Amino acid sequence: MPINPSIKPKTPARFQQALLKWFDQHGRHDLPWQQDINPYRVWVSEIMLQQTQVTAVIPYYLRFMESFPTVQALAAASQDQVLAHWSGLGYYARARNLHKCAQTVVSEHGGKFPRDVEALTELPGIGRSTAGAIASISMGLPAAILDGNVKRVLARIHAVAGWPGQTAVANAMWEIAERYTPAERTGDYTQAMMDLGATLCTRSRPACQRCPFENHCVARAQGNPTDYPGKKPKKEKPERQTTLLLIEHDGELYLEQRPATGLWGGLWIPPQLEDDDGGEASAQEWLAAQDLDAREIQALPLLRHTFSHFHLDIHPVWISLPLKPTRVAEGASGWYKLRQLDRPRSRQDLGLPAPIAKLVKQLVALREPLLAPC
DNA sequence: AATGCGGGGCA
DNA sequence: TGCCCAGCATT
Numbered sequence: 001m002p003i004n005p006s007i008k009p010k011t012p013a014r015f016q017q018a019l020l021k022w023f024d025q026h027g028r029h030d031l032p033w034q035q036d037i038n039p040y041r042v043w044v045s046e047i048m049l050q051q052t053q054v055t056a057v058i059p060y061y062l063r064f065m066e067s068f069p070t071v072q073a074l075a076a077a078s079q080d081q082v083l084a085h086w087s088g089l090g091y092y093a094r095a096r097n098l099h100k101c102a103q104t105v106v107s108e109h110g111g112k113f114p115r116d117v118e119a120l121t122e123l124p125g126i127g128r129s130t131a132g133a134i135a136s137i138s139m140g141l142p143a144a145i146l147d148g149n150v151k152r153v154l155a156r157i158h159a160v161a162g163w164p165g166q167t168a169v170a171n172a173m174w175e176i177a178e179r180y181t182p183a184e185r186t187g188d189y190t191q192a193m194m195d196l197g198a199t200l201c202t203r204s205r206p207a208c209q210r211c212p213f214e215n216h217c218v219a220r221a222q223g224n225p226t227d228y229p230g231k232k233p234k235k236e237k238p239e240r241q242t243t244l245l246l247i248e249h250d251g252e253l254y255l256e257q258r259p260a261t262g263l264w265g266g267l268w269i270p271p272q273l274e275d276d277d278g279g280e281a282s283a284q285e286w287l288a289a290q291d292l293d294a295r296e297i298q299a300l301p302l303l304r305h306t307f308s309h310f311h312l313d314i315h316p317v318w319i320s321l322p323l324k325p326t327r328v329a330e331g332a333s334g335w336y337k338l339r340q341l342d343r344p345r346s347r348q349d350l351g352l353p354a355p356i357a358k359l360v361k362q363l364v365a366l367r368e369p370l371l372a373p374c
Numbered sequence: 375a376a377t378g379c380g381g382g383g384c385a
Numbered sequence: 386t387g388c389c390c391a392g393c394a395t396t
Binding site for chain 1: 377378
Binding site: 264354 | 389390391393395396
């Protein structure tokens, strides 16, 4: 790829024109949140899309909208119901913020999202970019966004060096984003930028040949579009160990609710021995301490779950009890049918972290011959 | 196994 | 203001 130093990005007006033309012809217009557009629907989609790709979000979004069609419905729901709908998406603090935000919109804004970026930003879980997306897409206001897709597109077109996590780099990109954002058709422009980043200007193997800015992109001219945006400096992830006690009686599993904030906040998991890699042996110890008798104990294969800042090695131990104990945990806890836990639709009031859902699935497979004799 | 995604919250 | 925090899909 020859380097052409004379290449220049388009002026804002030409940029908008080319982008909107591309969007009209090749962009996606049939996504669920592009139908019946209103602030509530756009807001929910934006929060989900912050962390997950479109194809994964769609089923969650449809289920969410079916259960909570309005901000009032969401505000009236229990946090457990909301977390259950979020179960498997990750970043559960966002679901908690989503719920809190709905209640704020109802109690302090009469059930209407405020029609201005600054006021939107005050709401829990809504930052500058998400506020811009809601304002432009659902209200037609001339507000800029700078999500991951837009960062990638702009960083490449202008060959912006550095990692966008750095304040100076982010500020430079916001300035470019504001400069390009048009006063007319702002919502279409916003969706077009996100669409371009998601479908053509992808992290790896960008489809530059099909890009409307192929001949006006500095990174393309340099021949190294994937060098932009700059990478986050990486650091070592520590490893932590934990033993999970999958306590089962008669097809039911014992679960406890996590504290409201922090890791897996508000979600339901089996009793946990933290910083423990003893597996079966420490499970025996725990049972003795609880004065419980197990009918059967079986260590299951190690499950490594990686969080953003550490690895968690989960040592699951399946414990089959002959009798259901009367013991009650400090916090919320309960016994739940394994086969219901295994079907998201039938555990509408219970959020499970992804690795726990995976373990439940394994357990069901293990138990299936016993549960459903043919 | 590495990567990245947007915002909250704390020193 | 600059860090650290958080869960999963994709690659």
